[in-house]
Amino acid sequence: MKLKENTLATSKSKRNYLRKGVASVLLLNMLCFSLVPAMALAEGEQTESTTSTKPANVQAATTQIPSAESLDLKVRSAVLLEPVSGQVLLNVNGDEPFPPASMTKMMTEYIVADLVKQGKFSWDDVVTVGKNAAQTIGSRIFLAEGDQHTIEDLYTAMAIASANDATVALAEYVAGSEQAFVKMMNDEAKRMGMTTAHFANSTGLDIADMPEEFRPTDGQETVLSAMDAAILAKYIVTDHPDFTRFTTIQSKKFRDRDKEPMVNLNWMLEANKNITNFKQYAYEGLDGLKTGHTANAGNNFTGTAVRNGMRLISVVMGTSSDSARFVETRKVLDYGFNNFETKQIIPPKSTVAGTETVTVKKAKNTSVPVVSDQAVSFVVPKGADISTVEAKVTLSNETLTAPLKQGTKVGTVTYSYKPAGMDQTLEQTVNLITAQDAEKANWFKLLMRAIGEFFGDLFNGIKNLF
Known part of the structure; x- marks a missing residue:
């Protein structure tokens, strides 16, 4: 009996040993034939999702913000824009083009400042005034042909006194002729994404008011929507944040011999709160940008102000008087600062x-x-x-x-x-x-990961069969 038990035990041990041996061979074969695909399966691909x-x-x-109608704006059009995000906070007929008058000069200002920034010109470069500039009418500093002034002096006259003759002199110096400069203006407008803008000259004058021999041949007048004016202003404050070096000058003599200084046509400058004639228009945080007026355009103003770290750009077009454009601008800016905030x-x-x-x-x-x-x-x-x-x-x-x-x-x-x-x-x-x-x-870690993930996928697949 004892011999029989020993024999059975020996037989059982052999069977167990044989099973383990077979399992080991199978495992080794599976590893050899599947290691490469297992390595590939172990690392998932990153796909679009x-x-x-x-x-x-x-x-x-x-919160409840007032409607645009509640502002009772007396304008042809108006736009309020936040320049960092490009958000439009108010749009009243803002996509219809109108004559912008001297707001046109914002494009001249942008191009000249950009070329100086690129190092192609210097603020100290001396400009010799040509015939076209000397014959230009409207707001001017009475340049004579052959006069010489620096780019900075002419730029200052353009920015604060809206001097047409200084503007033409800069355009001709930069591009060789005013019409060559106009091409640069229209090209820039397309680059900026302005959809309605067309420039006929550097100043915003009606074509009929330009010196006859320097007029464009196509007869197409300058037009600009309030939205495009806001976009242009956005590029100025974003690409040239030092614009206030010029736009905040309240008054300055162009020549030492001049009896009267040039006075900034922007009555809303915050610094004007201490000036008797302008203090009723002075606006907290306002530091630019450009006025415009012709008989066809009416009275326009692109303004910009910053409060509590938020800058806004406002445009009003077609108001009834010099003072009205500032009254309407106050409504637009108040609407923005009273009702909106920048929030992270x-x-x-x-x-x-x-x-x-x-x-x-x-x-x-x-x-x-x-x-x-x-x-x-x-x-x-x-x-x-x-x-x-x-x-x-x-x-x-x-x-x-x-x-x-x-x-x-x-x-x-x-x-x-x-x-x-x-x-x-x-x-x-x-x-x-x-x-x-x-x-x-x-x-070694890659190998172990591949083995583990391969068999995990294999056994999960088998389990799902049942």
Whole structure:
């Protein structure tokens, strides 16, 4: 009996040993034939995807902004724009083109300042006045042919006194002729995205008021919508933030021998609060930009002011008098500053719910955290409920493979928000970037990961069969 038990035990042990041997051979064969595809399967590819989420920081409040009609604006058109975001806060007939008069000079100012900034000209360059400038009428500083003045002196006369002759002298110096400069103006208008603008000269004068031999041959007058004027002003304050070096000068003599100084035609300058004739028009924070008047244009004004870190640009066209353009501008700017504020919706380095990480092939940790690369701010009605802000994530379809540096772009996130009482939906897109370095894993970790993930997928597939 004992011999029989020993024999059975020996037989059972052999069977167990044989099973283990067979299993080991099968496992070895499976590893040999499947290691390469397993390695590939272990690292997922990064594909394009979108995710809609809402930011975690929510502020529940409501506000009611007045209608444009309630302002009772006495203008042909008006626009209010915030230049950083490009948001339009008010638009009254703002897309219809009208004669802009001397607001045209904003384009001349932009081009000259830009060429100086590029180093192609210097503020100290000396300009010799030609026949065209000397014969130009309207607002002027009475330049004579052959006079010589610096670009800076002529620019100052153009900016604060709206001097037509100084403007033409600058245009001819920069481009060789005024009409060559006009081509530059129209090209810039297209680049800036202005849809209605056409310039016939550098000053804004009607063609009939130009010296006859220097008039354009097509007879097409200068026109500009309030929206295009606001866009032009946006480029000035954004690309040349030192514009106030000229626009805030209250008065200045052009020549030492002049009996009277040039006086800034912008009555709304904040500094004018101490000037008897202008203090009723002085406006807190206002530091530019350009007036305009002709019989055809009426009285126009592009103004800009900054309060509490928010700059606004206003345009009014076709008012009834010099003073009326400033009265109407006050209404427009008050509407903006009283009812809107710049609010940070999303701080920089924020995560997006649902897309906290991305997969990076061959990294020590394949799930790498991602964040937005910059803050997102909107100009919103004061006290606005921002809980309806949504985020849409678009990940790159490019495969991400370690090593990756912190700050690598992996996609974008677009935040959108439609405030109550506003027609437009506000949007801003920022980059999604890796929040830390993604170091490459060593070969052994990659091997073990491949084996584990391969068999995990294999056994899950078998389990799903039953």
